[in-house]
Amino acid sequence: MIKNTKTLAISVAFLLLSQIAVAEKKLSVVYVYDENFPRPFEGKIVPLLEQAAKTLGKKLGGGIEFEEPQEIRQEDFFARHLDKFTYKELYDRVGYPVFKKVDNETYLASVGNFLERWELEELKSFFPDAPADADRAWVARSLLAAYAERIAELKDLKYADGRPFLEKKGYTYHSYLAWATAASTQQKWEIVVTNAPIVYDHITQPYPHNVLKRALLGGVSLTGQVRGSALNRVILLSLATFAEGQPSFLEESLVGRSGKERMKVAASYLLAHELGHAVYLVPDVYNHGVKCLMNTTLANMDYWSGYRQLVSNKGRCALCSPYRRTREKLVSGDRQYAKQKYEKAFKSYRQAEELLPERISGERPVVLSRLMLKQLKCLVFLGKREESLTLVDKLVATDPENKEFRKLRFSIKDLKKDVWELPEDQKQRPER
Ligand SMILES: [Zn+2]
Numbered sequence: 001m002i003k004n005t006k007t008l009a010i011s012v013a014f015l016l017l018s019q020i021a022v023a024e025k026k027l028s029v030v031y032v033y034d035e036n037f038p039r040p041f042e043g044k045i046v047p048l049l050e051q052a053a054k055t056l057g058k059k060l061g062g063g064i065e066f067e068e069p070q071e072i073r074q075e076d077f078f079a080r081h082l083d084k085f086t087y088k089e090l091y092d093r094v095g096y097p098v099f100k101k102v103d104n105e106t107y108l109a110s111v112g113n114f115l116e117r118w119e120l121e122e123l124k125s126f127f128p129d130a131p132a133d134a135d136r137a138w139v140a141r142s143l144l145a146a147y148a149e150r151i152a153e154l155k156d157l158k159y160a161d162g163r164p165f166l167e168k169k170g171y172t173y174h175s176y177l178a179w180a181t182a183a184s185t186q187q188k189w190e191i192v193v194t195n196a197p198i199v200y201d202h203i204t205q206p207y208p209h210n211v212l213k214r215a216l217l218g219g220v221s222l223t224g225q226v227r228g229s230a231l232n233r234v235i236l237l238s239l240a241t242f243a244e245g246q247p248s249f250l251e252e253s254l255v256g257r258s259g260k261e262r263m264k265v266a267a268s269y270l271l272a273h274e275l276g277h278a279v280y281l282v283p284d285v286y287n288h289g290v291k292c293l294m295n296t297t298l299a300n301m302d303y304w305s306g307y308r309q310l311v312s313n314k315g316r317c318a319l320c321s322p323y324r325r326t327r328e329k330l331v332s333g334d335r336q337y338a339k340q341k342y343e344k345a346f347k348s349y350r351q352a353e354e355l356l357p358e359r360i361s362g363e364r365p366v367v368l369s370r371l372m373l374k375q376l377k378c379l380v381f382l383g384k385r386e387e388s389l390t391l392v393d394k395l396v397a398t399d400p401e402n403k404e405f406r407k408l409r410f411s412i413k414d415l416k417k418d419v420w421e422l423p424e425d426q427k428q429r430p431e432r
């Protein structure tokens with residue numbers, strides 16, 4: 001009897017471990033549709049996904065595949081996946097007060113902090129009329145003023161039947177902060193595509209290229225919590241700027257382009273770029289040149305010009321190769337692991353950890369700890385007790401919040417009881 005229970009515990013742990021490291025899993029996709037707006041590209045997104053994978057293959061690397069997209073109504077998506085409390089707390093703190101009179105001065109300091117990530121000259125390039133002596137405070141003020149104008153423009157828009165596009169009631173459905181909250185906390189899909197227009201309402205993070213255009217979201221790569229995902233990211237993509245509707249959000253540079261051309265722009269210019277963040281961990285870069293998919297100067301262009309620059313400058317960006325090499329090691333580690341070649345898998349994961357560039361998209365400690373966790377699983381299977389314990393310390397020090405590690409520790413404990421003695425202060429930590 002006791003023996004059976006033990007065998008069961010071990011096989012459950014094995015199952016859990018093996019499911020988590022399946023090599024090159026297909027990415028899961030959901031199409032969240034808003035019935036008030038048209039769906040571009042005849043309602044299909046498979047060609048969009050395929051085209052994005054193709055561009056990514058040319059620019060960074062291949063091997064990305066997608067599961068059959070699922071579909072869900074926007075109301076249902078929000079009802080099931082939006083934690084209203086988290087959203088409200090976030091919106092009260094950093095949301096654009098769309099329905100209130102906004103005193104820009106209140107936000108100057110935090111916007112100033114946010115803009116620190118750009119050089120002053122870069123920032124000024126967004127404002128062709130900037131006076132020669134314009135400083136950072138001038139940029140922050142001008143940006144907030146432009147932001148207010150964009151929001152006012154969005155508030156003037158009406159549906160074909162005369163209803164206003166933005167109302168207090170139901171605003172949540174258009175709020176970027178709500179979408180971002182739902183997308184990053186749901187645990188099912190790595191890519192969330194929608195035809196809904198999403199108002200970029202994160203007032204303390206006014207990305208100039210976004211705010212100065214229309215204050216609508218195109219695409220973003222967020223930290224995610226998708227179960228069994230090989231990424232710790234979720235991509236949120238809005239196709240509203242590719243469709244003609246009432247009101248219309250179609251980007252000016254796409255007027256007169258065919259449906260196929262627009263689809264290619266959405267795929268190569270938006271989605272492939274977000275995949276570059278999520279899969280290859282390349283951050284937005286400004287000095288990689290015209291071939292680079294992750295070039296931020298692309299973001300300052302209109303969609304069509306950005307797309308044309310990307311496809312007419314064929315070939316791969318040399319400066320992105322450290323990111324490619326890191327991913328190659330990670331993928332080969334996953335392959336070896338799936339074949340139960342733990343020694344080789346461990347080596348590949350360790351190399352990936354060593355190759356991981358300093359500047360990445362997302363949080364470096366989180367990515368590092370994920371690579372360590374993979375190494376740790378190999379060590380457990382190899383029965384290397386001392387090395388495992390050293391790595392546990394390193395992992396906890398690198399990212400104390402690693403949820404996967406905390407979830408897994410009990411099953412690993414079952415698997416190799418003697419290997420897994422957690423320090424006292426780790427034992428009672430609540431699961432989240
Ligand atoms: Zn980007």
Ligand SMILES: [Zn+2]
Pocket residue numbers: 285288292293294317318319320
């Ligand atoms: Zn590059």
